Amino acid sequence: MVQVRPPLVRLQSYVPGRKVPGAVVLASNECPYGLLPGVASRLAEVTGGLSRYPDMGATRLLEALATRHGVTPDRIAVGAGSSEVCGQLLHTVTGPGTEVVFGWRSFEAYPILTTVAGATPVQVPLRDHAQDLRAMAAAVTERTRLVFVCNPNNPTSTAVGEAALRAFADGMPDHVLIVIDEAYREYADPAAVPDALALFGDRPNVVVLRTFSKAYALAGLRVGYCVGAPELIAQVRKTQTPFSVSAPAQEAAVAALQEHEEVTRRAALTLKERDRVTRRLRTLGYDLPDSQSNFVWLPLGGDSTAFTDHCLDNGVILRAFPGEGVRVTIGLPEENSAFLALAEAWRTESTG
Numbered sequence: 001m002v003q004v005r006p007p008l009v010r011l012q013s014y015v016p017g018r019k020v021p022g023a024v025v026l027a028s029n030e031c032p033y034g035l036l037p038g039v040a041s042r043l044a045e046v047t048g049g050l051s052r053y054p055d056m057g058a059t060r061l062l063e064a065l066a067t068r069h070g071v072t073p074d075r076i077a078v079g080a081g082s083s084e085v086c087g088q089l090l091h092t093v094t095g096p097g098t099e100v101v102f103g104w105r106s107f108e109a110y111p112i113l114t115t116v117a118g119a120t121p122v123q124v125p126l127r128d129h130a131q132d133l134r135a136m137a138a139a140v141t142e143r144t145r146l147v148f149v150c151n152p153n154n155p156t157s158t159a160v161g162e163a164a165l166r167a168f169a170d171g172m173p174d175h176v177l178i179v180i181d182e183a184y185r186e187y188a189d190p191a192a193v194p195d196a197l198a199l200f201g202d203r204p205n206v207v208v209l210r211t212f213s214k215a216y217a218l219a220g221l222r223v224g225y226c227v228g229a230p231e232l233i234a235q236v237r238k239t240q241t242p243f244s245v246s247a248p249a250q251e252a253a254v255a256a257l258q259e260h261e262e263v264t265r266r267a268a269l270t271l272k273e274r275d276r277v278t279r280r281l282r283t284l285g286y287d288l289p290d291s292q293s294n295f296v297w298l299p300l301g302g303d304s305t306a307f308t309d310h311c312l313d314n315g316v317i318l319r320a321f322p323g324e325g326v327r328v329t330i331g332l333p334e335e336n337s338a339f340l341a342l343a344e345a346w347r348t349e350s351t352g
């Protein structure tokens with residue numbers, strides 16, 4: 001009989017956000033404003049070339065990213081979403097007998113990709129909905145090869161600040177790769193949340209992960225990347241599934257980078273809505289941490305599934321983490337209002 005690796009059998013599958021035709025989708029942290037204007041036209045131009053393999057070196061995209069970040073292209077590796085890049089980093093430095101440390105709850109791909117790579121996840125409980133960097137540092141052993149710091153953290157929306165992150169990085173042994181996942185960078189307050197590239201860009205044991213899936217509105221095309229030391233990046237590139245970033249994905253990402261101002265404008269709209277949603281929820285009596293992302297976290301504990309079902313029955317899809325909380329993506333103003341009306345009704349029903 002075919003022998004499946006036991007850790008894989010025990011592993012829970014990734015739970016994607018639900019899709020119901022006609023429903024308001026606030027479940028997957030996507031950008032609600034659709035493709036960036038220049039991206040759609042560029043995509044129409046490149047589909048004719050799809051019978052050919054894409055540029056495996058993603059040359060144009062690497063150059064555009066290098067220009068954006070003020071680094072040389074040899075410091076960047078791309079993948080089919082930053083999820084693939086997470087896996088690539090794990091395959092580069094971990095394997096059976098090694099450990100990977102991260103806060104929990106955090107991005108649900110971390111335990112899955114760690115286990116698939118053959119390593120052992122070490123999940124360190126959050127404290128006040130935030131990553132407890134001291135406890136994470138204390139969980140590092142000589143078996144640890146990689147730590148993930150999701151900043152801001154998905155799904156709890158909180159971020160760690162510069163002083164704490166610097167102390168954490170300074171104290172980390174050289175054999176541990178620190179992966180700082182900045183999928184929601186564009187939504188974070190730059191005064192409160194450090195830019196890890198600016199802070200640690202020159203350290204050989206730090207890699208920064210970014211994605212086109214969120215603020216750049218390209219979740220469906222699958223492009224992400226990491227920035228790190230050239231010696232490490234050369235190895236990370238070997239672990240990419242060949243040609244995993246399609247030509248449309250590469251071209252769309254290049255076009256999206258040129259629309260940086262539109263990305264910033266849209267992010268500002270989302271932040272305005274995030275503040276409105278947060279204020280209203282608090283007025284209604286909900287307890288929630290300040291968000292540095294394009295979503296908010298409602299720590300509803302045992303009510304999480306019932307709350308999410310109540311919203312789903314009324315046409316709004318959220319993401320529940322049963323027993324823990326509910327993640328609500330900030331959508332268009334009218335979508336957020338639809339959600340707030342349901343949150344108010346829930347409150348009235350459960351207290352009245």
Ligand SMILES: *Cc1c(COP(=O)(O)O)cnc(C)c1O
Pocket residue numbers: 029080081082083084107150154181183210211212213214219222223224
């Ligand atoms: C959404 C998300 C990503 C990006 O995933 P892609 O594979 O690039 O779509 C990465 N990290 C975190 C924490 C996320 O929430």
